[in-house]
Amino acid sequence: MFALGRLLVIGFLVLSVVYICLSLYSRAVRRGKLEKEWDEEIQQGDRETFVEAGLREYDGSLRRKLILGVYIVPLTVISVIIYLTNFH
Known part of the structure; x- marks a missing residue:
């Protein structure tokens, strides 16, 4: 049990x-794209x-939420492996 807690x-x-x-x-890449868009098109x-408004929009975007998959995917894989190893 201690090993699982440490893991x-x-x-x-x-x-x-x-x-x-x-x-x-990801935020830096988005900032770069917004700055490039302003330089080439809007001016x-x-x-x-313009950049700050774009970053506020980015903060509420789906892409930002998908980054949380960094937590979800590995924990799900580890849980499935532990389950299959011990209980199946």
Whole structure:
């Protein structure tokens, strides 16, 4: 039982680091696309206001929520493996 607890704690910490890195990377890519869109197409008004509005929209998007799969997929796989190994 202690081994499972240790696995869960260490796994959660590792997945948290991966989630944070992936989230920051995805946000940076989105910021770059918004800045490029403003430079190539819009060029009217304030660039920072446009980028911030786009990032607020991104924060509520499905892509942002799909990044939570970093937690869900590995924990589901580990749970299935443990179940099949011990109870099947």
